[in-house]
Amino acid sequence: MQGREFDIIRNYFAGLGAAAASRGVALGVGDDAAILEVSPGYQLVAAVDTLVAGVHFPPQAAGDAVARRALRVNLSDMAAMGARPRWFTLALTLADTDTAWLEAFSRGLALDAESYGCALVGGDTTRGPLTVSIQILGEVEPGRSLTRAGAEVGDLVYVTGELGAAAAALDYLADTTQAEQRRALLDRYYLPTPRVAEGLQLRDLASAAIDISDGLLADVGHIAEASRVGVRLDARMLPLFPGLTEISGERQALRWALTGGDDYELCFTVPSDKQPDLQRLIDSGDIGATAVGEIVAGRGIECLDQQGRAITPEQLGNRTGYQHF
DSSP states (O other): OGGGHHHHIIIIITTTTHHHHOTTEEEOBTBSSOEEOOOTTOEEEEEEEEEEBTTTBOTTOOHHHHHHHHHHHHHHHHHHHTOEEEEEEEEEEESSOOHHHHHHHHHHHHHHHHHTTOEEEEEEEEESSOEEEEEEEEEEOTTOOOOSOOOOTTOEEEEESOBSHHHHHHHSOTTTSOHHHHHHHHHHHHSOOOOHHHHHHHTTTOSEEEEOSSOHHHHHHHHHHHHTOEEEEEGGGOOBOTTHHHHHOHHHHHHIIIIIOOOOOEEEEEOGGGHHHHHHHHHHTSOOEEEEEEEESSSEEEEEOTTSOBOOGGGGTTOSSOOOO
């Protein structure tokens, strides 16, 4: 592997994404480190995610699907911060040098790097269990970033898009859905839509934001903890992925949407004086978002079911979200 490392970099990753985001790259792939030029008057925003075969994606997953998922979950972090993505680095651990898989991986990575305007500027390759780590770098004007802190009593809680499909793809596909339904669910798992454009639009509207990676209950809980407030969610308002209830029944669909994770939608809060501005963006189709609850006094999260009753832990399988450990 060591003797072929530079061949892998040269053949599959040199110049990847450069056409979309060459500005700001003084020195990119091929040296010991990249040299980047942050735009004057902007702050640098950094995030990193690691995806491990057998944990975050099936070991037999296609290379292009793994690459696009890995980049998109990082782009989702930029969206949650209200940042514009610019560059990323890649640490790729491979069990072997499968050229067909590498070609597909490189192709998928290049496609999304171009689509979202970010360039690969460095990284590392090594031998071991298949693991993909991406560090993404973005920019935001001082004072305009979105964070988990800032929600206040009276704010409404919103989510973008639809919830539950990615969790369903992993938890319920085997023998219980038709081929078309399987494809739709797998697309939501492998190709989440990072809400970068929405994050940029929300910078002057939202009081707090986070992306939904571990499940709505867990992630809105992070907003509540950081903002020192309570949250009341209403399951009747959740925008479930179409067909989930028909596939699994109401209770399981609710579990997927609240605790399943991997949606990579945005959850954000908006104060009352900004809600008319947000509604205009929703009505015009510029942002697809749904109000699902409100910020309340106190601590913790209360969630009401379809009958307006408090949801018990047993109804959710005693889960509040994905746990790594």
